Amino acid sequence: MTTNLIDIQHADVIMATSNMAENHPVGFQWVMKAKERGAKLIHVDPRYTRTSAAADLHVPIRSGTNIAFFGGLIHHAIENNLYFKDYVVHYTNASFLIDPAFKTATDGDGLFSGFDTSKKTYDRSTWKYQLDADGNPKRDLTLKDPHSVFQLLRRHYSRYTPDMVERVCGIPKAKFLAVAKLYCEHSGPEKTGAITYALNLTQHTTGVENIRALCMLQLLLGNVGRPGGGVVALRGHANVQGATDLELLFHELPGYMAQPLRDVHPDLATYLDKETPKGGYWINKPKFFISLLKAFYGDAATEKNEYGYQWLPKRASADAYSHQHIFVDMYAGKIRGFLAMGQNPAVGGPNAKLARAAMQKLDWLVVNDIFITETAEVWKAPGTNPKDVKTEVFFFPMAPAAEKDGSLTNTMRLIQWHEAAVKPPGDCTSDAAFIVRLAHRLQKLYAGSKKDRDQGFRAANFTYGEHPDEPNMELVLKEISGYAARDIADKDGKPLYKKGQALSTFAHLTDDGATAGGCWIYGGVINETPDGKLVNRAASRKPADAKDYLGHGWGFAWPANRRLLYNRASADLTGKPWSEKKKLIWWDPQAPGAPDKPGKWVGLDVPDFNALLAPDGKNGDKPFIMRADLVGALFGPLVDGPFPEHYEPVESPVVNLLSKQQRNPVAKIWEVPDEKNVLAPVGSKEFPYVITTYRLTEHHLSGVMSRQLPFLAELHHSHFAEISHELAGELGIANGEMVTVASPRGKIHVRAMVTSRLKPFVVDGKKVHQIGVPWHWGYKGIDALPGSKGDITNDLSATVGDPTVFIQETKAFVCSVKKGVV
Amino acid sequence: MARTLAMFTDTSLCIGCRACQVACKQWNELGAEAPEWTGTYQNHAHFTDQTFRLVRFVEEPKPSGDLAWLLMSDVCKHCAQAGCLEACPTGAIYRTEFGTVDINQDVCNGCRYCVASCPFGVVHFDDGSGTARKCTFCNDRIHNGLGPACAKACPTDSIQFGFRDELVAKAGKRVETLKGMGFKEAQLYGADTGGFLGGLNAFFLLLSKPSTYNLPEHPRLPQRNVVVDSLLSIGSALVVGLGAIVSFRSRGKGDGDA
Amino acid sequence: MLKTPHWEMMIVWYFFLGGIAGGAYFTAAVADAFGTARDRAVARIGYLVALPLVVICGALLIADLGVPMRFLNMLGTFKFWDPMSIGAWALGVFGLFTFASALLSFSPSPPAVAWRRKIGLVGIFFGFFLASYTGVLISNTALPFWSEGRLMGALFLASGASTGMATIALILFLTGGAGGEGWRKVKQADRYAIGFELCVLALFLVLLGSAAAPLLGGRLAVLFWGGLVVVGLAVPLALELVAHRTAALGAVSAVLVLVGGFVLRYVVVMSIQT
């Protein structure tokens, strides 16, 4: 997220689009603090939830129509002149001129210029700036040029009128206008608004574009980089932020650098050339990347061998190996062995029936978990004859967080250290211990290998501290943070770092092999005194106080302990806060700055800017330093288009009213044999209802960690589906009665929770029913609490993905509901 | 007596996360119970010997037609005039020096009179131990400088712990603020020591009338009628006694001496 | 929302037998003190009935505790305003009285009789207490049906007296004492008691108002109207008035009174159970 949860208390309006109170209850305290101050809370969700209960306004939205909603707000802000003009003109690319050949989806009936119908991809060559003679983008600060981003944006969203929002999203026009008024009027120097999101936006075949739409609205209203504003991404698992930073992902390497593609990045030079932008802070990418290779391969990484670049595994294609892809390939027999470390795809992944069938085809399956999961018992899943499953399953009992040292990075980029409270019982080990032990064994196995491809792994270090089997996690964090790979001196030859000493900041990383850093953005989380003592800043514990409301003394927020990203935007062009009320950092011309001249950025946060770059210096007025053009992107060429466009979910009961394009033309739909991924046609009579799947405060994800804990398992009676009184009435279903929910992929039996918290939508004049089903249940649980076991909701969902990160569409698809167990 | 401690549960800040309910179980080592279907998220339906904190979920349409989902974390009220304490024949239920009401499990003999004597249906009989149980106000914690586990766990400060007088002052201000924000029915429940039961040491801020939350509008001390009832019984005794005396004094007319 | 204490059959029996014990003892003591020497049979039956019943009562009460071993905890505390506390004490003290009276009832010696009379007059107090405190006890709870009518104690007392008398009458009948002076006097006293009980019951229902719902309309309504009002009160009273000269019918009426007394306790205790 661009901001910090603590800062949300300063928002004047908060639009929660995810279910924050239920899924981020601890962070939600800051929303409640803002409310205590008088801030308004809007909750946009198809269901009325515990977040709605706290909200001033609940806006029910049909699942999967988020771009229509945000587009409507953008339209409203532009047409009613409610955007923050100075901010938009100077801090975004609104004034930049786009190639005249570019066409918005308004002119292409749902398609942008460059669509290749046969390949189903875009040729993006027209999606670019017009450049002047010096190669700089052309601008029109009046925003009047028809090719300016602003005018194109306006044209693109001209169709997203309040009437259209009502017809598409099912939000009554009056309610939409109330939201638009409430949210947009909190914009400008004196006011800010924050928008929170999570899976409500991501889990769609338009997932990435949904989030962009949100970001664009925030940029238009001047809500990024300012106190009380922000794009509040609410992440998942306690350490999912850390997992993404360190890139336990298929397509990136630690610190948000692409995992090389086989055909695109044959060597290091090509990789760096293609992946390093020409402007913005990312011009330093070679330093980060080469330091990463040094962290991986140590002394074996040299300039001569491209720092070991060729040892890195390369991706065969953009979607290999995304989560869903893995199971499709596994089902096809292409993957023979699988390590499921701390995940439960038998329940948690989309199209879980496919996932289970795929895992039942493996030769071997290793499950590392703190409980015996459904995945560990996939060989005896209901409906399976264990005799038919040849998969050999190994289970390793692991230690949960409380039983090991380490850090977790939470949703606000805050790295927090924890120490083991108790020793793990019995044979349980930490994941790190498991990994290094496995690595050491494999290294022994490959000790004699002369093959080129094995040399990197042989050289890699898996020993941290004195005990090869028990890594010292602080040393792991030190490697991530960065250290000198050899003695380093400064320009004048004065020694700066001894070999092995931790670097104090990522600014000291170099591209000459002198430094190693496992994840550049974490640079500085571990410091080292000259006498070799480590200072773990993730373990610092000074709470926020009146002097430092953001709590810089608590943990360490990457990058460089900044709490609000792009915070240069909290000051105006001249470096003064936009208003006294909303001040965060500002240019102090008197403060001691560079040796030759005074002046420095100072304030309540660590500036996310060159602290000595005066507002009137070159690019001193451009806050978005991570972008090549240094401004916020209203125009942002993604895979699916530079402006988000509404498409219906892959499965939808209605046709797209905004264009001829029913669904995202570039969405990923996997072909799976044996009817394992059948999709319902648009407007299917057999599967007439929209279904969304979601979480409950009381349960955790696939439920392994909550259904097996009595205190949590007892909080919900049993698996259920939330159904409106209207639909229950039509089907004759009473509260508490068993129902059968089915999709073209599978069916589940659950109890009906009939509630007024769900209401049918009126979409283009027709009634559309939506139901909600939490997905926490599976076939393991506590025998004494029978309700702790239940059918697997993901047996209903499909194997489809968005075109950028291939996330599943589990927030909106279709189903049928039948009374009783049928 | 030490300065009175209290818990103030501000339902306007409650998000129904039930961290309090779970924290209570964990701290007090209470067991899980098979839940009943309540038709909503609430579980269990009532306080039990294993559930001292209970988050209530009340769906109620607002006059505007919009829905309100009132979330309220309910608990023993630690009444200044406590029906349970008055009822207890063994002295197991006692008032601590902080003004809270606790049950001494080593003294309770399981007569269950307190169960019937709580105006809020809080105390519950534990079949396992054979004793009555309820919220202890984390007696072990408050004597060791810690706040109640439920208050500690509450992410939104919906449950606040502190000196009663300070909390009441704060609560009063909060009601005013809420009224200013348009919550017309915002009200305190049990804050007033001049009000019912001499005030509750676990008092509440409600957003609707008490009955919406399943709370009695005017709870009264059950024992308020002991004297009247006893006098009426004595009266009854006199009448019956008179009848008998009259009967036995009258000389027998019939036959058969015994 | 309100909780029931889950007092069930043991407590029904306790209430019922405690009432008989108190009523029988009281009848005995009155007979002893105010009647003739011929009424001593009545007195002796009363004393001898009260003693075992009190013992049974104590046993029932203790057995119903969650931790029976801790019965004595009640005697470690004395809360004079708490019916449960003094009830426990009263049961114990009354036990001593019944024991003494029963013992003395075997001796015809004048000093023994004199002692017995004195003891009896004091013991009446505790007997009545036992018969009625249970009513006061439940009417000082939070449960509306128990607590809204102010006459539960009075009602229990009247019923206790009546059932105590009926018990004595029945024993007289079974031991061949029917038709004697004692029999007649007991029956007469019981007539008054039944009449009085009916009045108290009517008043009680009026006071209860809407809180009487579990009685008047609940699942126990039939039992209440049929078992208590008709069979337990109206019919015996009618029998007494119409046919009190027929010993057999007198015995029938005594049985019905006992049934009524039991039904009263049953209905009152069980109607609040959920």
Ligand SMILES: Nc1nc2c(c(=O)[nH]1)N[C@H]1C(S)=C(S)[C@@H](COP(=O)(O)OP(=O)(O)OC[C@H]3O[C@@H](n4cnc5c(=O)[nH]c(N)nc54)[C@H](O)[C@@H]3O)O[C@H]1N2
């Ligand atoms: N207690 C608890 N907390 C958790 C988790 C947990 O399992 N339990 N999981 C953690 C994880 S891994 C994650 S990723 C996060 C997820 O946090 P959230 O995204 O908040 O989680 P969900 O409940 O899956 O979905 C949120 C809401 O999206 C709504 N929704 C569905 N479709 C749409 C739509 O098109 N638009 C809008 N505006 N809303 C829609 C659903 O009704 C649902 O209420 O939570 C984390 N926190």
Ligand SMILES: Nc1nc2c(c(=O)[nH]1)N[C@H]1C(S)=C(S)[C@@H](COP(=O)(O)OP(=O)(O)OC[C@H]3O[C@@H](n4cnc5c(=O)[nH]c(N)nc54)[C@H](O)[C@@H]3O)O[C@H]1N2
């Ligand atoms: N239909 C539908 N499906 C969804 C979603 C949805 O909203 N709807 N949400 C998706 C999202 S956002 C997510 S994050 C995934 C989650 O899906 P999964 O990650 O598969 O589900 P979890 O239950 O979190 O599995 C984590 C496992 O890690 C174990 N564990 C905990 N601590 C440790 C540890 O220290 N070491 C090890 N080795 N194991 C540990 C737990 O016991 C548990 O079994 O589900 C996705 N699936």
Ligand code: SF4
């Ligand atoms: S479970 Fe942990 S990460 Fe999730 S809200 Fe609670 S404290 Fe935060």
Ligand code: SF4
């Ligand atoms: S609420 Fe009930 S249990 Fe708690 S102190 Fe008051 S009377 Fe006793």
Ligand code: SF4
């Ligand atoms: S059950 Fe225990 S605590 Fe309750 S009144 Fe009886 S002795 Fe007291």
Ligand code: SF4
């Ligand atoms: S004060 Fe303690 S015992 Fe009472 S509800 Fe809170 S956590 Fe439970």
Ligand code: SF4
């Ligand atoms: S912990 Fe706090 S917010 Fe959560 S349910 Fe309890 S009182 Fe409400």
Ligand SMILES: [Mo]
């Ligand atoms: Mo997640």
